[in-house]
Amino acid sequence: xxxxxxxxxxxxxxxxxxxxxxxxxxxxxxxxxxxxxxxxxxxxxxxxxxxxxxxxxxxxxxxxxxxxxxxxxxxxxxxxxxxxxxxxxxxxxxxxxxxxxxxxxxxxxxxxxxxxxxxxxxxxxxxxxxxxxxxxxxxxxxxxxxxxxxxxxxxx
Numbered sequence: 001x002x003x004x005x006x007x008x009x010x011x012x013x014x015x016x017x018x019x020x021x022x023x024x025x026x027x028x029x030x031x032x033x034x035x036x037x038x039x040x041x042x043x044x045x046x047x048x049x050x051x052x053x054x055x056x057x058x059x060x061x062x063x064x065x066x067x068x069x070x071x072x073x074x075x076x077x078x079x080x081x082x083x084x085x086x087x088x089x090x091x092x093x094x095x096x097x098x099x100x101x102x103x104x105x106x107x108x109x110x111x112x113x114x115x116x117x118x119x120x121x122x123x124x125x126x127x128x129x130x131x132x133x134x135x136x137x138x139x140x141x142x143x144x145x146x147x148x149x150x151x152x153x154x155x156x
Contacts, residue, residue: 004023074114077131
């Protein structure tokens with residue numbers, strides 16, 4: 001199912017808030033109002049909730065308002081590790097994971113080179129959605145086309 005289409009040039013003219021507004025409004029309506037079913041085996045209302053938004057890393061960084069260059073100081077939407085430290089770090093550092101509070105402070109600071117946050121995420125207008133608690137990653141890009149090629153080379 002196609003939820004919405006837009007031309008990439010529309011982002012600069014309209015911005016993601018306006019582009020995604022119809023989808024966000026529909027998700028909020030499905031959460032609030034649900035859909036009434038009257039079937040032989042079930043009658044009632046079903047309510048919906050946005051579980052996660054999946055895309056490759058660049059796509060998620062774009063639509064969530066993070067920097068779009070993986071060479072920037074803080075290129076990760078999941079944690080706030082500096083790009084230089086990311087080159088050698090092997091383990092997750094819990095104190096660097098992004099949270100809603102850290103995101104709000106970074107957004108208020110308004111300096112993408114110090115935070116990795118470029119603009120406010122329009123998806124936060126979806127009721128009960130947190131891009132850090134409902135984090136999704138694209139297994140195809142991150143594993144199959146990402147690190148697994150290096151892992152497979154070491155297997156004999």
